[in-house]
Every structure is written in structure tokens, then in C-alpha cells.
Amino acid sequence: MESFFVRYRNLVVLLAVLLAQIIGLAVQVRRIGDGRGKLDPGDGPGVRLIRLWANALVSPAERAIHGSKLGIGGLWQNYIDLRHVREQNQELQKTIDRLRLEQASMLEDARQGQRLQGLIGFQEKYIYKTVAAQVFGSSGSDQSRVFYIDKGAGEGLDRDMAVITPDGIVGKVRDVFPHSSQVLAINDPTSGAGVILGTTRIRGILRGNAAGQPEIVGILADNRIQPGERVLTSGGDQIFPRGLPVGTVEKVVRDPERDGFIIVAVKSSAHLDRLDEVLVVTSTEPRFSPADQHEIATSETLKGPEAAAIHDEQVREQQARDQQKASEMMAEHLPGLIDPNLPPDQQPLHDSSNPNPVTNPPRALHPDRFTPGIADGTTATDSTAPQEQTPKAAPEGKHPGQIGGSGKPSEKPTAKPASSAPAKAGQSNTPRRNP
Amino acid sequence: MAVLSATYRRDLEIRRYPSLVYGLVPLVALVLQAWLPRVLGRFAWFDLPLVVTVYFALGRRSPIQGTFMGASMGLFEDALSHHAIGVNGIAKTVVGFLAASVGVRIDVENFTVRLLLSFLLSILASVIYVFVYRFLLGMELEWSWLIELFKAIGNSVIAVLTFPLLDRLQIRD
Structure with a gap:
């Protein structure tokens, strides 16, 4: 018996590790009525602990990269791309480089200032209480459209809070850590937001597709829906306040899986792939100046x-x-x-x-x-x-x-x-x- | 005699790295994997934790170490996403095990072998991921084979570029 384990110890270890992970998956996923699996939206204590560890391990480094702006782009601009030029005219190029960097830095600062100014202006005028946060990371997977923000439970954030920008809704807080949070974007297939079409007043559910584009599903075929129609939040999901802009109708296609239904592709108002600063709606109690x-x-x-x-x-x-x-x-x-x-x-x-x-x-x-x-x-x-x-x-x-x-x-x-x-x-x- | 020679060859070619490398390189891979998609958007067709798993599994030539390396990298990736923890873990566990098992038998210094291995193992990881997600767990998953193919190509290119750099970190007698 001992020789069996010694001889096949690699396979035994592999099977043990796989089995442990399968058991872990079985704990997290439960079967629903039609035989399909469904991930338990609320993480168990063990799963949450693992996510907390991963976040604590990765977030500081990610924030450091984001904060110091010493990413791959900076490395490219400051070294690789300028190496050849530096050989030609080192002194002159150094001066130009320094000026360029300063200019780029100032331009970036100015742009950031403009963005923040707009954000603060919106925040002051907006009737609900919000907290401004900066996006500093993502899940790293195109099948999980989540991103991380630098505000967490310490700043009053909680699960299922709406995340918006002045342009439109962005997502909802999925998980909260002490000083960071995970946000599920509206273009993730597992997300869901109650929306209403601005003109036809047709209601539907917004979610993402495989390509990361938001779309409204569960709508009966209706010729009145035309591209360009505005899409707003309906407030029915109890997460996003009513009337926030979502986007515009881009195209209407037939639902291949359900006869008589259509899928309305939506062009998001918020730039979901270029998010820098966002607002988290922390309270839906009206706030007056x-x-x-x-x-x-x-x-x-x-x-x-x-x-x-x-x-x-x-x-x-x-x-x-x-x-x-x-x-x-x-x-x-x-x-x-x-x-x-x-x-x-x-x-x-x-x-x-x-x-x-x-x-x-x-x-x-x-x-x-x-x-x-x-x-x-x-x-x-x-x-x-x-x-x-x-x-x-x-x-x-x-x-x-x-x-x-x-x-x-x-x-x-x-x-x-x-x-x-x-x-x-x-x-x-x-x-x-x-x- | 053949077994002895194989064992001898295996022991001879096992690569050793400073302890810091075992901790830092996977961490850097995880951080970059989480950060770079913000810069590259939807063109982030790569899986750095997978590349690192393949590299260390090939270098160490220990299926057990490859298994644990793949499992830990996959679990961390899962923990950073909102999916169930373990799907990526299973995929990378198998990849780590197979990479180490292959590393025992073939010369992994060859450029073409590294390219092909990275490509095939990336495809295998995607297949296992989809299999576990859709068939084992019975959950809906929207995915595209084309993107998985691009990702495998990206992983191969990154592997070819980074493996020589990582080779410099090993301890040489």
C-alpha cells in the first residue's frame, strides 16, 4: 500500500488537490429548479476570507502602480522609446524629454482636474449622498467584468450600492473590503439593472453579453423601439435610483433563444472601459443643499x-x-x-x-x-x-x-x-x- | 538503467531559484494581470499567471510542485474575480501538473517547444475552464473560442519573451 502511494504520489497529490477544489466549488454553487447551477451571491466566510487575502495581496501593489504612474507605459516612454533618440542628441533630448514629461504630467493633471471638477459638480448637485472613488484595478479576466475602487467599508460603502458617473450608471458594489471594494460592471453577463426606455416607456433588464456590451433582454418584439432612444434606470431593482442615464439604443435584434422576444443592444453612456473616477451612491435619502x-x-x-x-x-x-x-x-x-x-x-x-x-x-x-x-x-x-x-x-x-x-x-x-x-x-x- | 539515467538527467536539469523569486514573480504576474487590462482594455489577450505556472512547472520538473503552483495561481485569480473560487484553480492545477510531467521528458530549452507548449497548455486551460464552468457546475458562461485562441497566442508570445528573462534569475552552480 505504501509503495502504491510512493509510486503514484504525483497522481495522488493531483487528485487530492482537484478533489479539494471540486468540493470547494460544490459548496459555493447550488442547483436551482431547472437543473442549472447558480453561484451563491453571498460569499461564505471561507470564500470571503480567500477573496480578502487575494485582495490584500494584490491591491497594494496595484494601487502603488496606479498611484505612481510607473506602469508599462511609463517604462516605454521613459526608456525604450527614447533610447535611440538619446544616442543622437543626448543633452538636447534630455531637455525635450523633461519638458515633454512635465507637459504630459501637467496635461494629465489638468484633465484629471477637469474630470474631478465635473465629478464634484455633479456630486454637489446630485440629490443623493455619494462618495467619490478612484478605479485602480480589474479582475484581469474578460469573463469577469469587475473592477476595484479605492474606497471600502471604512468609507461607508456597502454591498449593492450603485456606482455611477455623471455620464451614467457604471455598476454596483459587489464586495466590500476595509479600504477597497469590488464593483460589478453593468456589462457583465451576471449583472442586472432595471431600465426603462425613455420614449416608449418599455421596461426591461439590462445585462452584458459575451462581448461586454450592455443589452436589454426580456422585451417582446416592438416596432416602436428605434436606435437612438434613451435608456434610463427604472428604479425597480432597488439599487440604482430612478431616472439615471444608462445609454442609448444602438440596435434591436431578435432573441435567437426566445421567439417573439428581442434584444436591445445599448451603447452605454458611461465609458465602461475607461473609468478613472466614479461615484458610489451611499444613501438614497434625498439630500438638499x-x-x-x-x-x-x-x-x-x-x-x-x-x-x-x-x-x-x-x-x-x-x-x-x-x-x-x-x-x-x-x-x-x-x-x-x-x-x-x-x-x-x-x-x-x-x-x-x-x-x-x-x-x-x-x-x-x-x-x-x-x-x-x-x-x-x-x-x-x-x-x-x-x-x-x-x-x-x-x-x-x-x-x-x-x-x-x-x-x-x-x-x-x-x-x-x-x-x-x-x-x-x-x-x-x-x-x-x-x- | 534507463530509469536511472532518466532520474539522473532529471536531477541534473532541475532549476533552482532564490526564494524571493518564487514569491515575487507570481505576485507580479497576478498584479499585472489585474492591472494591465485597465490599460489595454479588451485587447488584454494573455494570462500571465498561466505563463508563470507553465514556466516554473517546466523548470522545476516536479509534478507536485507544478500542481500546487497552478492551484495557488488559479485560486488567486478566482478570488480576484466574482466567479466561484476553484474554476481557474482546477484548470491551472492540471496545466501545472502536465507541464511538469512534460518537462521531465522533453527538452524545454528549445524555442519552438516553449512556444508550442505554452499555446497548447493555454488552450487546454481554456477547455478545462469551460468544461468545469458549464458542465461540472452547470452554470451559464458566455465565451468565445476566438478570444481563447487569441489568448493562447498571446500567452505563447509572452512565454517566448519572458522565459529567457526568467532563466537569468535561476541559481547556477
Whole structure:
């Protein structure tokens, strides 16, 4: 038995290593209903530990390369490409090289400054809270379109946070490390974002294809979808806020796997292959600038008194209309006090046979605003109030209730002085019918 | 006698490197593999960890060491992606084992042999990757044979260029 292991130890080690990895895969991948495998989106503790180690091992070096700009490009520019020129005119070329490098560096700095300026401008105006981050690495595989940013859990980032640029959405945070994060780009086949077409309002799911181009799947064939139509986030995925630009429709092709369905290829608004700075949406609670907050507070403060004033005005107008209507109805139904066709001594006012003689109404013990003759806004005890409002309609010493009996002496003040209060009352109201 | 001579030849040609090289070269390969696609975009048709695995497996001529080298490189690559950890690991484990096994039997100093070996092992790694992903795990994977072919060519070119440079790092008696 021992000789077997010694003789085939290479194969035994190979099989053991393979078996261990297969078991590891079996732990991570589970079967779903239709027999296909599906990667568990949440890494287990062991898997996460391995990713953490790999990230801790590779990220510092990657960040160092990115930060110092001493990549292959720099090596090429500074040494290999200039070697031949340096031989021809070393001193002169050194000067030119230095100037070129400085210029390139300044140009790069200026471009970066412009990008950052745009990013900060967008960040300040954007309603949600965001964190700016710099892209410094990728997965290194064209089958895994993820990249790394230099912000992590320490800066408040968390899984499934939206990653955007001022141009459009970029991806979502897939994994978070202490000071870096892994972002799954929208052009990865395993990504998914709820989108809506700007004009036709058709909804779909955005994901990447094998070539790394975003496309919308799951859409029934529709002739209205035309190239050039804008694509926006729908907000249905609970990750990307609604209304963010995604891209434009590039072309529409039939889905080869599903009859009646189409695939809408999308040209991404964000430059997914040239990302340098991105924004991570850390909170979807609306955030207002100090100026906006001041305006909102002012509006809230003014809203109460203004609303109350408008309401009071409406109530007053309504009461006035009601009183006017009531006086007109009473004038129509009550017997007339003055008949213009009769001489003054035969007026119904002096007719003792009148079944409804005019008498002074008893004075209210506790007058209120419904008491006849009390105008709105005056106190019941202030018997002069109607007189003040209609000084020519109410003679001195008369009770307000005597004035026309309409209960609204101030509504229609007469222009001419009246000889008597009843006559005045009869003229100031609508024409009356004799009984 | 033949076995003895083979063992003797194997022992004679085993390459040894400073310990630092075993740690730094794979690390540099992993870092560059993660960083260069940002510079080259979709034209990053190479797999530096695979090239390094093949190089050390061929040089050391130990299938066990090749196995572990391939497994560790593959697992690190998987850990940097969002895929299941182990797919690349399995592919590179087999590649490391086979490269070391082949290295025992043939002369790996030859330019053409290195070119062909790198190309074939790259194709094999891609095949194993797709096999494990689609058939063993039953997961959907969108891939293109053309890109895998370009990647194999890229790996071969890089191998031809970098193997002589790495040869200079070995300890010579």
C-alpha cells in the first residue's frame, strides 16, 4: 500500500488537490429548479476570507502602480522609446524629454482636474449622498467584468450600492473590503439593472453579453423601439435610483433563444472601459443643499399664516354670499312693507289689519354673529357698528334689526339719504311684492 | 538503467531559484494581470499567471510542485474575480501538473517547444475552464473560442519573451 502511494504520489497529490477544489466549488454553487447551477451571491466566510487575502495581496501593489504612474507605459516612454533618440542628441533630448514629461504630467493633471471638477459638480448637485472613488484595478479576466475602487467599508460603502458617473450608471458594489471594494460592471453577463426606455416607456433588464456590451433582454418584439432612444434606470431593482442615464439604443435584434422576444443592444453612456473616477451612491435619502433647505424652511414657515389668511378670506366670502342669498329669499317671501302705488297713509305699515305688524324685534340677551343686524366682524354689544358701515341707512337710535330686516345692512349701502328707516330698508333691498 | 539515467538527467536539469523569486514573480504576474487590462482594455489577450505556472512547472520538473503552483495561481485569480473560487484553480492545477510531467521528458530549452507548449497548455486551460464552468457546475458562461485562441497566442508570445528573462534569475552552480 505504501509503495502504491510512493509510486503514484504525483497522481495522488493531483487528485487530492482537484478533489479539494471540486468540493470547494460544490459548496459555493447550488442547483436551482431547472437543473442549472447558480453561484451563491453571498460569499461564505471561507470564500470571503480567500477573496480578502487575494485582495490584500494584490491591491497594494496595484494601487502603488496606479498611484505612481510607473506602469508599462511609463517604462516605454521613459526608456525604450527614447533610447535611440538619446544616442543622437543626448543633452538636447534630455531637455525635450523633461519638458515633454512635465507637459504630459501637467496635461494629465489638468484633465484629471477637469474630470474631478465635473465629478464634484455633479456630486454637489446630485440629490443623493455619494462618495467619490478612484478605479485602480480589474479582475484581469474578460469573463469577469469587475473592477476595484479605492474606497471600502471604512468609507461607508456597502454591498449593492450603485456606482455611477455623471455620464451614467457604471455598476454596483459587489464586495466590500476595509479600504477597497469590488464593483460589478453593468456589462457583465451576471449583472442586472432595471431600465426603462425613455420614449416608449418599455421596461426591461439590462445585462452584458459575451462581448461586454450592455443589452436589454426580456422585451417582446416592438416596432416602436428605434436606435437612438434613451435608456434610463427604472428604479425597480432597488439599487440604482430612478431616472439615471444608462445609454442609448444602438440596435434591436431578435432573441435567437426566445421567439417573439428581442434584444436591445445599448451603447452605454458611461465609458465602461475607461473609468478613472466614479461615484458610489451611499444613501438614497434625498439630500438638499443649505440654500434648498433654507427655501424649504421659509416655505414651511410662510405656508401656515398664508394658508390661514386665504382660508379666512374664503370663509368670509362664503358667509357674505350666504347672507346675501338669505336676504333675497326673505325679501321674496315676507309681506311687503311699502307699496309704491299707495299713498303714505295707506301703506301696509300703518294698516292695523295687517296680520304681520312690524314690531321691533326683542333685543337679544346674548347676541352673537347670527343676531340680525350684527355685521360680521363686529361685537354684538356694539349697536353702532351697522350704523358705521351704513351711516345713511340706519338712523340714530334705531336698533340694527330694524334696518330692512334683511340682517345684512352693510351689504348694499344706499347712495341717497332716506327719509325714514323703513323706506330706506325697502329701497335698499330687492323689489318686494305686496301681500 | 534507463530509469536511472532518466532520474539522473532529471536531477541534473532541475532549476533552482532564490526564494524571493518564487514569491515575487507570481505576485507580479497576478498584479499585472489585474492591472494591465485597465490599460489595454479588451485587447488584454494573455494570462500571465498561466505563463508563470507553465514556466516554473517546466523548470522545476516536479509534478507536485507544478500542481500546487497552478492551484495557488488559479485560486488567486478566482478570488480576484466574482466567479466561484476553484474554476481557474482546477484548470491551472492540471496545466501545472502536465507541464511538469512534460518537462521531465522533453527538452524545454528549445524555442519552438516553449512556444508550442505554452499555446497548447493555454488552450487546454481554456477547455478545462469551460468544461468545469458549464458542465461540472452547470452554470451559464458566455465565451468565445476566438478570444481563447487569441489568448493562447498571446500567452505563447509572452512565454517566448519572458522565459529567457526568467532563466537569468535561476541559481547556477
